[in-house]
Amino acid sequence: MAEVHVIGQIMGASGFSESSLFCKWGIHTGAAWKLLSGVREGQTQVDTPQIGEMAYWSHPIDLHFATKGLQGWPRLHFQVWSQDSFGRCQLAGYGFCHVPSSPGTHQLACPTWRPLGSWQEQLARAFVGGGPQLLHGDTIYSGADRYRLHTAAGGTVHLEISLLLRHFDRYGVEC
Amino acid sequence: MTTASPSVFLLMVNGQVESAQFPEYDDLYCKYCFVYGQDWAPTAGLEEGISQITSKSQDVRQALVWNFPIDVTFKSTNPYGWPQIVLSVYGPDVFGNDVVRGYGAVHVPFSPGRHKRTIPMFVPESTSKLQKFTSWFMGRRPEYTDPKVVAQGEGREVTRVRSQGFVTLLFNVVTKDMRKLGYDTGPADTQGVSGPSLPQGFPQ
Numbered sequence: 589m590a591e592v593h594v595i596g597q598i599m600g601a602s603g604f605s606e607s608s609l610f611c612k613w614g615i616h617t618g619a620a621w622k623l624l625s626g627v628r629e630g631q632t633q634v635d636t637p638q639i640g641e642m643a644y645w646s647h648p649i650d651l652h653f654a655t656k657g658l659q660g661w662p663r664l665h666f667q668v669w670s671q672d673s674f675g676r677c678q679l680a681g682y683g684f685c686h687v688p689s690s691p692g693t694h695q696l697a698c699p700t701w702r703p704l705g706s707w708q709e710q711l712a713r714a715f716v717g718g719g720p721q722l723l724h725g726d727t728i729y730s731g732a733d734r735y736r737l738h739t740a741a742g743g744t745v746h747l748e749i750s751l752l753l754r755h756f757d758r759y760g761v762e763c
Numbered sequence: 764m765t766t767a768s769p770s771v772f773l774l775m776v777n778g779q780v781e782s783a784q785f786p787e788y789d790d791l792y793c794k795y796c797f798v799y800g801q802d803w804a805p806t807a808g809l810e811e812g813i814s815q816i817t818s819k820s821q822d823v824r825q826a827l828v829w830n831f832p833i834d835v836t837f838k839s840t841n842p843y844g845w846p847q848i849v850l851s852v853y854g855p856d857v858f859g860n861d862v863v864r865g866y867g868a869v870h871v872p873f874s875p876g877r878h879k880r881t882i883p884m885f886v887p888e889s890t891s892k893l894q895k896f897t898s899w900f901m902g903r904r905p906e907y908t909d910p911k912v913v914a915q916g917e918g919r920e921v922t923r924v925r926s927q928g929f930v931t932l933l934f935n936v937v938t939k940d941m942r943k944l945g946y947d948t949g950p951a952d953t954q955g956v957s958g959p960s961l962p963q964g965f966p967q
Contacts, residue, residue: 593842595870600883600926608923625843631920635885638927639786644883646868648916650800652843671923675890692874692949750873752842753947 590756591624594651594662594687596749598632600644603743604680606670609643610634611745613667615651615687616729618660626651634671642746649749658761662687665728666745668700678717681742684729690763693750700742769940771838773806774846776871778934780814780831783852785884785928788864791827791854792816793930797835798868798914800844808835833934842946846871847914850930852884860902865928868914871936874948878934885924 594615601609614629632645653662665684669677681700688694704710705720713719727733756763780793796811814831837846852865865884872878887905889895898904912918941948 593845595842595845595873597869610920627916630916632916633885633919633922633924635924635926636888638925644885644926646883646885646913647919648847648868648870648914650843650845652841673890690949691947693872750870751949752873754945756947758945 589654589656590759590761591754592653592655592662592687593752593754594649594653594749595752596649596693596747598645598647598649598666599746599748600635600642600646601668601743601745602642604643604668604670605743606678606680607641607643608634608636608671608673609668609680610671611645611647611666611668613647613649613664614725615662615664616726617653617662618657620657621653621655621660621662624652624654661689663729664698664747664749665725666698666700667725667728668742668745672717676717678713679719679721682722682728683742683745685747688749688751691751691753693748696747696749698745698747700745701739702742704738704740769943771840772941772944772946773836773838773939774871775836775937775939776846776934777808777832777834778932779833780829780850781931781933782829783817783827783884783928783930785827785852785854785864786825787927788854789819789827790816791852791864793829793831793850793852794910795831795833795848795850796911797837797846797871798849798911799837799839799846800841802841803837803839803844803846806836806838810835833932845873848932849910849914850882850884850932851910852928852930856899856902856904858902862902862904863906865926865930866907866910866913867930869932872934873936874950875936875938878936879931880934881929881931883926884928884930885926888923888925890923 632647635643668680683698683700685698814829849868867882867884
């Protein structure tokens with residue numbers, strides 16, 4: 589069986605209007621993939637940047653997969669939230685990106701979006717906070733049912749991911 | 764004579780903790796240590812170290828330079844748990860106590876060659892204003908009991924931090940027998956400069 593190591597960091601996020609941000613991340617794979625070591629999901633620390641506007645998380649990712657097929661290549665998905673001084677959390681954006689498919693170190697910038705509600709909900713969000721959230725988390729990384737949504741852009745999540753592949757050349761896979 | 768196929772690969776890292784950018788603080792020293800998984804073991808070199816205390820230069824660059832060497836070799840059977848270097852930077856506060864100015868961590872680069880990494884440094888922050896004032900006054904700031912927690916993902920959901928500086932590291936990486944074991948680490952990233960893009964005003 590071929591093996592894939594996904595090792596890297598969720599470095600941080602930039603371009604969001606709020607400043608104290610944290611991120612809940614997860615990885616989704618197809619049925620042919622099996623996670624041998626590592627945690628499949630997590631949540632980063634909350635960072636309030638003093639210099640510049642980029643929030644830094646430096647959250648490590650270390651995953652070891654064994655795979656029997658190329659279908660269902662892993663996808664990382666994110667939910668970026670902001671936390672105010674009272675401890676209340678508000679959604680800042682959803683985003684996903686595929687894990688790169690060529691070995692080596694890659695810098696990824698993942699754009700995010702957040703659902704807009706009706707004009708009343710948008711007005712309430714500006715004053716009181718809150719706002720609509722997705723009921724099912726898999727809409728973040730799947731295309732089905734997206735046509736029902738009306739969204740606005742959020743900021744960008746920055747990652748540095750390195751990929752180590754093992755025995756891919758035995759099966760004739762070029763990447 | 765048949766050559767036995769290796770079961771262990773080696774990772775040799777050398778380099779330096781080059782410099783730091785902390786606009787608000789001066790007279791800093793740093794400590795580094797390596798965090799790695801269960802399948803890894805250091806075979807040569809030093810796993811941790813403490814640098815000298817450095818002050819900002821008088822010229823317009825305001826540079827904080829350590830030029831502190833790193834030299835370690837690991838052996839392993841599994842890339843899971845790839846070593847990370849954890850840095851902690853300390854300096855004096857206004858009353859003269861030694862307080863933490865930042866923690867940061869980064870994975871040792873994977874592909875052989877020369878790599879430059881600039882990592883953000885952050886400190887834990889207390890949530891209540893009274894706690895913030897008391898810790899400033901008493902000189903006992905919130906810090907991690909074990910800096911190695913910065914290299915892990917679990918248990919960080921409840922921490923609030925403030926990022927307040929950057930440290931630049933240089934690595935030269937050599938691996939042995941990774942290709943024989945079937946691992947493909949991709950193209951060598953010689954002279955690669957990576958890491959978060961620094962905000963305007965900081966020298967590259």
